[in-house]
Every structure is written in structure tokens, then in C-alpha cells.
Amino acid sequence: MQSENGFYGQYGGSYIPEILFASQQQILTAFEEAKQDESFLAELNKQWQQFSGRPTPLTFCANLTEHFGGAQIYLKREDLNHSGAHKMNNVIGQGLLVKHMGKKRVIAETGAGQHGIATALVAARLGLECTIYMGAKDIERQYPNVFWMKQLGAEVVPVTTGAQTLRDALDEALRDWSSSHEDSHYLIGTSCGCAPFPEMVAFFQSVIGNEVRQQSVAQFDQFPDRLYACVGGGSNACGLFLPFLDNKEVEMIGVEAGGKGLALGEHSIRLSHNLGQPGIAQGFATMFLQDNAGQLQETHSIAAGLDYVGVSPIIAHLAETGRIKMTYAMDDEVIAACTLLLKKEGIIPALESSHALAGAFKDAPNLPKDSKIVINLSGRGDKDIFNVAKAVQDETFPEFLNDYLASYPTRHLDNQEQN
Amino acid sequence: MSQLAEFTQQKLIRKPILAMTHVVYGYPSVTESLSWMRRLLEESVDFIEVQFPFSDPVADGPSIVAACHKALEQTLDVDTCLSQLGELARDFPESRIVLMSYLNPMYRFGLEKLAKRASEENIQGLILPDLPIEAASQYQQACQRHNIDPVWLVTPVTPTERLTMLASQASGFLYCVARSGVTGHSSHESKAKDASLDDYLALIKQHASAPIGVGFGLRKRSQIEQLIGKADIAILGSALLDAYNQGGQNAGIELIKELFH
Numbered sequence: 188m189q190s191e192n193g194f195y196g197q198y199g200g201s202y203i204p205e206i207l208f209a210s211q212q213q214i215l216t217a218f219e220e221a222k223q224d225e226s227f228l229a230e231l232n233k234q235w236q237q238f239s240g241r242p243t244p245l246t247f248c249a250n251l252t253e254h255f256g257g258a259q260i261y262l263k264r265e266d267l268n269h270s271g272a273h274k275m276n277n278v279i280g281q282g283l284l285v286k287h288m289g290k291k292r293v294i295a296e297t298g299a300g301q302h303g304i305a306t307a308l309v310a311a312r313l314g315l316e317c318t319i320y321m322g323a324k325d326i327e328r329q330y331p332n333v334f335w336m337k338q339l340g341a342e343v344v345p346v347t348t349g350a351q352t353l354r355d356a357l358d359e360a361l362r363d364w365s366s367s368h369e370d371s372h373y374l375i376g377t378s379c380g381c382a383p384f385p386e387m388v389a390f391f392q393s394v395i396g397n398e399v400r401q402q403s404v405a406q407f408d409q410f411p412d413r414l415y416a417c418v419g420g421g422s423n424a425c426g427l428f429l430p431f432l433d434n435k436e437v438e439m440i441g442v443e444a445g446g447k448g449l450a451l452g453e454h455s456i457r458l459s460h461n462l463g464q465p466g467i468a469q470g471f472a473t474m475f476l477q478d479n480a481g482q483l484q485e486t487h488s489i490a491a492g493l494d495y496v497g498v499s500p501i502i503a504h505l506a507e508t509g510r511i512k513m514t515y516a517m518d519d520e521v522i523a524a525c526t527l528l529l530k531k532e533g534i535i536p537a538l539e540s541s542h543a544l545a546g547a548f549k550d551a552p553n554l555p556k557d558s559k560i561v562i563n564l565s566g567r568g569d570k571d572i573f574n575v576a577k578a579v580q581d582e583t584f585p586e587f588l589n590d591y592l593a594s595y596p597t598r599h600l601d602n603q604e605q606n
Numbered sequence: 607m608s609q610l611a612e613f614t615q616q617k618l619i620r621k622p623i624l625a626m627t628h629v630v631y632g633y634p635s636v637t638e639s640l641s642w643m644r645r646l647l648e649e650s651v652d653f654i655e656v657q658f659p660f661s662d663p664v665a666d667g668p669s670i671v672a673a674c675h676k677a678l679e680q681t682l683d684v685d686t687c688l689s690q691l692g693e694l695a696r697d698f699p700e701s702r703i704v705l706m707s708y709l710n711p712m713y714r715f716g717l718e719k720l721a722k723r724a725s726e727e728n729i730q731g732l733i734l735p736d737l738p739i740e741a742a743s744q745y746q747q748a749c750q751r752h753n754i755d756p757v758w759l760v761t762p763v764t765p766t767e768r769l770t771m772l773a774s775q776a777s778g779f780l781y782c783v784a785r786s787g788v789t790g791h792s793s794h795e796s797k798a799k800d801a802s803l804d805d806y807l808a809l810i811k812q813h814a815s816a817p818i819g820v821g822f823g824l825r826k827r828s829q830i831e832q833l834i835g836k837a838d839i840a841i842l843g844s845a846l847l848d849a850y851n852q853g854g855q856n857a858g859i860e861l862i863k864e865l866f867h
């Protein structure tokens with residue numbers, strides 16, 4: 188979606204410290220050039236195909252459709268991307284742009300670690316130095332991802348300020364960029380931040396919706412009647428929705444994280460329930476979860492990738508104008524939706540994506556039998572093994588962890604023996 | 607001429623360079639921060655830059671970030687802060703107080719109301735590091751209406767054309783960031799080869815009629831000496847906070863005396 192000088196209605200813009208002005212302008216120019224550059228686009232498509240496995244399938248879910256007895260349910264399989272999530276579409280795009288600009292290092296923030304891993308993968312492949320900022324609390328909660336980032340050669344820096352989660356990691360990435368702007372690119376993981384990041388990330392993610400346009404017509408002779416996507420920062424939602432923006436008959440539903448309840452700090456609902464307020468922070472204007480004094484607040488979701496305090500200015504604008512309908516799903520509904528997909532279709536969804544499932548499952552029974560809905564399965568759920576095991580109260584999991592610990596070589600000597 | 611610029615000129619008749627000392631409002635508590643400001647004013651610093659805390663201060667390094675987060679453990683109120691600063695401004699007419707914050711808390715308070723209330727309390731300058739001049743027309747108008755100065759920042763990597771634009775629009779003083787990076791010591795020490803500070807300040811001086819303030823990374827007497835004749839105000843931020851954290855008000859005052867004797 189084209190912005191007006193970086194703005195989408197009242198949202199977006201570029202509110203960054205003066206020190207970053209020149210670098211921001213450089214990205215703006217590089218992106219404008221790249222969008223028109225046939226060879227850049229050809230390389231992008233090639234990497235999407237050959238590195239990430241695109242195009243991803245559009246999968247019909249016969250059992251779920253029968254189960255609900257309403258709309259015909261299709262999944263856009265972003266879980267089948269390399270790294271297991273749509274994040275790859277964006278990091279490949281920005282990674283190529285970094286090479287184009289001649290920078291040598293990338294900086295990224297990560298919450299759950301999905302964007303961190305995707306960035307580390309691409310940095311390794313493109314020969315870029317890579318520094319990932321991650322809240323110290325998130326590092327504790329998501330250590331397996333941290334492990335892989337380090338194995339991939341990235342430096343993972345724990346952020347110990349504030350609540351020590353995604354928002355603080357983003358602040359710290361901006362601080363790094365303020366000092367390293369000459370040789371480093373800030374590779375933001377979602378369609379937020381200062382212009383042109385929201386537009387650029389949405390552009391790279393739009394491959395999702397562009398594929399669905401073709402696949403839907405090929406598989407069922409029409410565009411989908413409804414699209415569903417979870418909304419964290421908003422990048423997978425932008426990716427699926429924006430290519431259908433002008434097809435007025437296509438309805439779009441964004442699903443936010445209702446978490447444990449509607450009290451401040453228990454959820455990440457910025458748009459659907461008048462819980463967020465307009466604000467300007469972290470480089471852009473959008474709806475933020477904040478107190479009356481304009482201090483940003485803590486958020487919660489069972490899905491680490493959805494607990495961001497702000498949201499894409501593009502989504503905020505389209506929600507305000509009514510083009511996108513926003514709703515939310517609670518943690519327990521999300522686990523139920525995840526479990527249902529496992530049992531009915533043999534697909535393991537990420538907890539983020541399970542929000543989109545939960546939102547769609549509420550509507551599906553009430554929709555006409557000949558209607559078609561597409562749910563963006565933004566990622567696979569392998570990464571959520573610890574959270575899901577806890578949520579379904581699996582009895583054997585703690586036993587497994589204990590056994591693993593008991594046999595783990597902790598002493599240096601044991602290590603050497605193993606090698 | 608703006609009130610701040612005139613004040614600066616008058617003061618410079620008797621001093622080679624003026625001192626602007628930075629204090630985080632509400633750190634470690636509102637009372638203690640006000641007592642620290644009063645002490646600084648009693649020691650006749652020329653300016654105090656008071657930072658109203660924001661949860662996400664992206665242009666600041668670890669010392670100031672930690673102070674802001676500590677301060678935000680209490681509920682802080684912009685209007686109360688301005689009234690309290692106003693009282694100090696009245697008690698110490700030989701010094702000036704400017705208010706620095708990030709955009710969001712001020713935007714929520716209302717930029718028009720901010721300019722009006724600041725002016726009522728004789729807070730003559732406002733610094734909002736994440737509000738670029740391109741997005742600031744309403745703020746600029748509000749400041750003009752209430753006769754206070756919006757302070758703009760320039761940096762060593764600001765493109766020349768933009769630097770001259772900002773310098774020509776500067777009122778009150780122009781805040782020249784001395785180096786890339788965030789305030790204070792941090793893990794993000796810049797490796798970039800910033801142009802020499804002397805050349806940078808000379809270029810600014812060509813284009814700015816407003817006084818020149820220099821900040822970021824100042825912590826040694828030699829750095830202040832280097833600025834004399836090239837800048838009008840030296841801004842002491844994290845170094846002062848670090849001294850305060852280590853040895854309280856007295857250690858802070860000692861640092862100021864050492865730097866500006």
C-alpha cells in the first residue's frame with residue numbers, strides 16, 4: 188500500500204532521533220530504486236523460491252470444513268517457509284537490500300526469536316555480521332531459538348532494561364543503529380517503525396496475498412470471500428490482505444491477542460476494543476497500549492510473537508477506515524484452535540497463527556456452505572513445544588526434561604569426552 | 607531575539623562557556639530530583655535541562671534509561687512537573703530551565719498546552735529529540751504563540767543542506783550532538799569516523815545565528831576547553847548522572863566545578 192509521505196491516514200511517519208536521518212533517507216532511496224529494479228526483483232523471487240521454498244501451498248481443510256459445517260476452509264501455508272514462518276519473506280528482501288546498499292552488518296530485535304532466527308539465517312547466507320537484541324526475559328523463555336541464532340553465528344545481546352521483552356529489544360536495536368548507522372542496517376521484523384519500514388516490510392510480505400490471488404482462482408475459481416490473519420506487528424496480515432485491498436468483496440479480519448483478559452497488561456489488543464490509544468513512539472505513529480500519561484505498557488499473549496505494544500500503521504489505518512475488521516482471541520481459545528487443527532488436519536500451527544484459526548473458527552459455522560475463507564497459517568508450531576506441553580498439561584514432558592538434564596554433560600571433561 | 611538567546615549572550619560576557627546540567631525529573635524520587643535541581647541552581651549553573659521520563663527513551667544510553675525507568679515507578683504528571691519547575695525558575699532568575707522529553711508523553715499532554723504551560727512557568731525552551739522538524743509545524747506555531755523556543759538537534763552526520771536548514775531555523779539555541787550514538791557510555795560506542803568536532807562546529811557557526819550548545823559524551827575538562835570559543839553552551843548529561851549515582855549531590859557538584867572552574 189502506497190503511503191502519503193510515509194503516512195497512512197494519521198498513522199506512520201518518521202519520528203526518529205536526528206542522528207538516524209541520513210540512514211533513514213538512504214533506505215528510503217534504496218527501497219524506491221529496488222522496487223523498480225527488474226534484476227533486484229528477479230533475485231528476490233529466486234531467493235524466495237530456492238532458499239525459502241516458495242510458493243507456499245493453499246491447503247483445503249476438508250475435515251475442518253465438515254466439522255464446522257459452514258464455510259470452506261483453506262490455509263495459506265506460510266509455515267512451510269524455510270525457518271517455519273512468513274518472517275523469511277521479509278528478511279530475504281531486506282537482506283538483499285542490505286547487499287545492494289553495501290552495508291556489512293544487520294541489527295534486529297526479536298521477541299520469541301522467530302525473526303531473530305530468520306535474520307541470522309539470511310545473514311549467514313549473505314555473509315553479513317548479525318547482532319540480535321532480545322529481552323533477557325524472552326531469552327529465558329525461548330532459549331532454543333537463542334541457541335540456534337548463536338550456532339548460526341549471530342551475536343545475541345540480552346536486553347536488561349525495562350520489562351526485558353520485545354519493546355525493550357526494539358529500543359536497544361534503535362540505540363545500536365544510532366551509533367552504527369554507517370555500516371549497519373536495522374532489519375526490523377514487522378511492518379512497524381519509521382518510514383519506509385512499514386511499507387517495505389508489507390511489500391516483501393505481499394508475496395503471500397499475491398500467491399493467494401492466483402491459487403484461489405486456480406483452485407476454486409474465485410477470490411476468497413474472507414481472509415483471516417493474526418496481528419502482532421501486522422506483517423503477515425499486511426502480506427495477505429494488501430493485495431486484495433481493491434477487491435471490495437473480499438472481507439478481511441485481523442485477530443489480536445486477547446491474552447488472559449481485558450485488563451491493561453493482560454493482553455495485546457491495540458485495535459479491536461478501543462483499548463489502545465494513538466501515540467508516537469519507536470519511530471512512528473500508531474495505536475499503542477499506554478497509560479493516560481503516554482507511558483507505554485506491558486503486554487501479554489501466550490504467543491510471544493503477538494505481544495507487541497504497537498501495531499503496523501497500515502493495519503491501524505485500515506482498521507480505522509473499516510476496511511479491515513479487528514477481533515481478538517483469548518489464550519485458551521487459541522490452545523483449543525491449535526489442538527483442533529492438529530487432530531483434524533495433521534498440521535502443527537504456531538500459537539501466533541492459532542489466533543487467526545481461533546478467530547476464523549468462531550465465524551465458520553455461521554457462514555454459507557459455498558463461501559470460501561483463507562486463514563494465514565503464518566508459522567509452524569514446533570517452536571511452541573514447551574508452551575503447548577504446559578497448556579495441555581502433558582504429563583511426560585517434565586520427565587523428559589529431567590532425564591535430559593540428568594544426562595547432560597555439564598563438566599568440561601564430559602564435553603571433551605563427547606567430542 | 608529569543609529570550610534564551612538573549613540570556614545566553616548576556617551571560618557570555620562574563621564567562622567563556624555556559625554550563626547546562628541535565629537532571630531526570632522524578633529520579634530517584636520527585637522530591638530528590640527537585641532538591642538536586644535546587645542545589646544546582648544554588649551553585650549557579652547557567653541552565654538545567656530537565657528530562658521528563660518516557661518509558662522508551664531511544665536516544666539515551668544506559669545511565670539515563672535506568673534513571674527514567676526508576677523514576678517511572680511513580681506516577682509522574684507533566685502539569686505538576688511544570689509547576690514545580692516554575693517555582694524553581696522564579697526562585698533563581700539568574701538561571702534558565704529547559705524541558706526535554708520524548709514526543710509521546712508530550713503529545714498525550716497536548717503540544718499546544720505544553721507550550722502554553724511552559725511559557726506560564728517561564729520554562730523558555732523545549733527539546734523533543736524524536737520530533738523531526740518536518741513533522742513539527744503545529745508545535746512550532748504553538749511555541750511561537752507562547753514565545754518559547756523549540757530546540758532543534760543537529761549531528762555530525764546531518765547532511766550539509768539539512769544542517770544549514772536546521773541552523774537557520776534555530777532559536778533559543780541549537781543542540782549540536784557531538785558524536786554518533788546515544789547519551790553517555792554504552793555498549794554502542796560508535797566506530798564511525800565522525801568529522802572533526804572543530805570542523806563540524808565551524809560549519810554550524812557559519813549558518814546559525816542562535817547560540818550553539820554541544821552535548822553527548824562530555825565528561826572531561828579537556829573536552830570543555832576544546833569547546834571554548836567554538837560553542838556557547840556545554841551540556842553535561844550522563845557524566846553528571848553517573849557522578850550523582852556514585853557520590854550524591856556533592857560528587858555531582860565537584861564534577862561541575864572540575865569541568866567549568
Ligand SMILES: Cc1ncc(COP(=O)(O)O)c(C=O)c1O
Pocket residue numbers: 272273274298299301302376377378417418419420421422423424491492493537539540565566567
Ligand atoms: C509465526 C508468527 N506469526 C505471526 C507473528 C506476528 O508478527 P506479524 O504480525 O508481524 O505477522 C510472528 C512474530 O513473531 C510469528 O512468529
